[in-house]
Amino acid sequence: MTKYKALLFDKDGTLLEFHNMWLNVARAACEQVKAYSEQHNANSDVTSSELLLAIGVEGDVVDNYGLLASNPVEDTALVWFELLKPKVTLVEFTQITKLAFNEQVEQNPQWIEALPGIGDKLSQLKQQGMLLGVATADTKDSTLYTLQQSGLEGLFDYVGYSDGDIEPKPAPALLNAFCEQCGIKPHEVIMFGDTVSDMEFGRNAGAKNVGVLTGTAQQHELEPMADIVIASVADFNPTEFNELI
Ligand SMILES: [Mg+2]
Structure with a gap:
């Protein structure tokens, strides 16, 4: 477990x-x-x-x-x-x-598509009992639209966006809102992101961080701030992470 x-x-x-x-x-x-x-x-x-x-x-x-x-x-x-x-x-x-x-x-x-293997991986993690959330710097309208278009919308217990009404990443507000909504604590959360700002966000909030290489950052940029860097969310294995960190 x-x-x-x-x-x-x-x-x-x-x-x-x-x-x-x-x-x-x-x-x-x-x-x-x-x-x-x-x-x-x-x-x-x-x-x-x-x-x-x-x-x-x-x-x-x-x-x-x-x-x-x-x-x-x-x-x-x-x-x-x-x-x-x-x-x-x-x-x-x-x-x-x-x-x-x-x-x-x-x-x-x-123009909108989920990265390869993401839908299946998230469904699998959800079936294993994980709570899933989104924390994005995108606006509300664009966030809801892109999640719907990519076929991922039904998978999340929390969707946090930045529309001028909550402090954006790397301030910890979105992670705290996720915790409040789901009744969990920041140290029980793993944050996944493709930018240094995402890693700062996770760290500021007291969560663990997984950097992924499917976006804009290189491994050496994420490494200093991440607990682990993997190629893609599709490669994430919770048991392995548990043993590593
Ligand atoms: Mg990003």
């Missing part, structure tokens, strides 16, 4: 395919926000490449520490606002940016 009762997962790059989807979403949302800004007397010298670079997208590479990989969309809105300087309020600009990202996700279900 394992001493861990619950598994909490980051969403993008951990359960769902990250690169294809978020590169496409970020590029399209960037064009949408840029066009909106140009209608509102924005600084027209800023290029799409500069806007994407500011959130950690350079060509086809997404920086593991960048805003797209690790932060809520409000942070993307803030850096784009500072670069574009449109003649609107930050509040309005943030709403437009969030809407652009959500629209791109919802209009392109073909």
Whole structure:
């Protein structure tokens, strides 16, 4: 019997395919926000490449520490606002940016897919009696939509997102909310994620951490903060972890 009762997962790059989807979403949302800004007397010298670079997208590479990989969309809105300087309020600009990202996700279900073997692995862990949760920096609408599209939605006892009403990762608020909802303690939780921010989150909350290599980070980046690094959530074996840690 394992001493861990619950598994909490980051969403993008951990359960769902990250690169294809978020590169496409970020590029399209960037064009949408840029066009909106140009209608509102924005600084027209800023290029799409500069806007994407500011959130950690350079060509086809997404920086593991960048805003797209690790932060809520409000942070993307803030850096784009500072670069574009449109003649609107930050509040309005943030709403437009969030809407652009959500629209791109919802209009392109073909971009959304679970990583290989994830659905089967989660079903198996659930059957073994594990409580399962999601803790993501994504918005509520996009989170619920992408979990539904990927066929994973019915598997979770808790779905935590970042929509401006709870402190985002790496603050421990989402892990604490998971524990409260399921009646468990942080030391009974294993957190899975593909970024350093996810590992900081687990550690800040007092949980164990499993780093996975299906997203943006390399093994050597996750290792210092993770209890163990594995290739994918699909490779996780609770008994083995129990013996290791
Ligand atoms: Mg991630």
